[in-house]
Amino acid sequence: LPASAANAEVVLEKTLWMPYGRNTTVVRYRLLSGPEIVLHARAFLSGRDYHHTHRFNPDFHPTIERREPDSPCFTMQPYPGLPAFSFAFDGEFHAAGAWYYAFEHAIEQERGLDFQEDAYCPGAFVWQLAPGQEATLAVGLELDDLPALRATRESEIARRAQLSVPFADFTASDANAAGRLARAADQFIVQRKDGLHTVLAGYHWFSDWGRDTMIALPGLCLSTQRFAEARSILLSFAQAASEGMIPNRFPDAGEIPDYNTIDATLWFFHAVAQYLERSGDGETVDKVLYPVLRECIQWHIKGTRFGIMADPEDGLLRGGDDRTQLTWMDAKVGDVCFTPRAGKPVEIQALWFNALKTTMVLADRVGDRATKVLCGEWSRRAKANFATQFWNEAGYCFDWVDGEERNAQIRPNQIFVVSLPHRLLSREQEARIVATVERELLTPFGLRSLSPNDAQYRGIYIGDQWQRDSGYHQGTVWGWLLGPFLSAYLRVNRSSARSKIQVRQWMKPMLGHLDQAGIGSISEIFDGDEPHTPRGCIAQAWSVAETLRVLGDELN
Secondary structure (H helix, E strand, O other): OOHHHOOOOOEEEEEEEOOOOOOEEEEEEEEEEOOOEEEEEEOOEOOOOOOOOOOOOOOOOOOOEEOOOOOOEEEEOOOOOOOOEEEEEOOEEEEEEEEEEEEEOHHHHHOOOOOEEEEEEEEEEEEEEOOOOEEEEEEEOOOOOHHHHHHHHHHHHHHHHOOOOOOOOOOHHHHHHHHHHHHHHHOOEEEOOOOOEEEOOEEOOEOOEHHHHHHHHHHHHHOOOOHHHHHHHHHHHHHOOEOOEOOOEOOOOOOOOEOOOOOHHHHHHHHHHHHHHHHOOHHHHHHHHHHHHHHHHHHHHHOOHHHOEEOOOOOOEEEOOOOOOOOOOOOEEOOEEOOOOOEEEHHHHHHHHHHHHHHHHHHHHHOOHHHHHHHHHHHHHHHHHHHHHHEEOOOEEOOEEEOOEEEOOOOHHHHHHHHOOOOOOOHHHHHHHHHHHHHHOEEOOEEEOOOOOOOOOOOOOOOOHHHHHHHOOOOOEEHHHHHHHHHHHHHHOOOOHHHHHHHHHHHHHHHHHHHOOOOOOOOOEEOOOOOOOEEOOOEEHHHHHHHHHHHHHHOO
16 A cells, blocks of 8 residues: 555455366456555465475475566476466566465364475565456466456356256255255366366365265266266276276376275266166166176176175175275274274175166166176075174164174164165164164264264364374264265155155255355264364365255255
């Protein structure tokens, strides 16, 4: 401000957006009111990945390369091997390179991680602004000219406005929530370098995980009728299938995928079945995806990695040992698995049974009688033995079975026995499972991972990595589990009008959470204890997807 206006009130608006499909961020400043000002903006740079912090070091390259002398655009490449990025701006740039030290990240400190960071500032971007004037700064790997970048704001607003859940009979409140969830869902669907799509599991630090992707796909892509992206995602993982398994994770740097999962492949069957039902794309399923599913069944019957194999005695699926973490309850530090579930976990049996039944249906579609008969035999065997192995007369399912050992902890995994399409138990048993889960595990933001009446229950998710990971599945609330619980509740109540009213009531806190934590999205986890503080990723794909799926599919 000029000295004569030192006490004047200034209203400066900042707008930030990212053009769709581009590694570009645009920032616009607009002076809404007040005297003429000089605006200085500084960029702080690192050149690191999202798992680490950055320190001053002599290998950092501070060189600025201008396209032309005095050009309002320059490029920097902090480290060899990293992509160069460019700045474009409509003001002046005052070069004055300097390091700034010891920025502190409060949440990293709370999580017991390295929380101090150094960053390099190449200088200041400077504009003189009168009321009503704008200043624009863009940063990206490939930049258009500034007028074209400014225009992307309106096109991005228009694109987001079209994202919705296509149901005409929504109430105004539901339509608003569904639109917000559809826009949240859009942020997780990304495109690989090979042109195929995948799902980023959560922001800020999860990459694309097979399990998360297949669980989230129905809500992210099918409820929103984004069938092309759904097809692309399924093809992406099908191409990476190996020894009857889809990857658990694609590493960030493009190394060989990790296959340490027993459930990602089984969720793949469910996603394919839902895709066929919603899209009607029989050609892709019959000709491309079904052969992959058939091979997966064959590998699971004869045995694949990590001891994953169908038991010929009872038809149920087993796998793993005390040193492996194969289910979604997969927290591990070093060689320590905090919730080892070796043997036969309950949700794996539900998923395995559904995979067999799904393959039977698809085999019949394509005239593959041998596979239909094979899956029929194994599914009948599994169903005949499931209740004997897993039903606890206290009114719920054991969490896992390993030989004569049965784990009686009350966990949410049993809810999938009720929520998945094909039934393993009687309606009375299903109703008792839902009642037990509601009584012991239900919170306003999802299901606890362990009953608070259990001696191992941990109600607060906080501390260093060991403290957090050891409590990750010992009572922490998982937002995505609200979806299968609500589906199961509606199922045992035959989707009555009264049950739908109850479900809407249960969903209100989660929809209200869209205005908390990561604004416009849903967190990964919450404390098991009240007030159920949000923790973990501020935006999680399956949390958004399952909320959207219930709102869009189950209540309409």
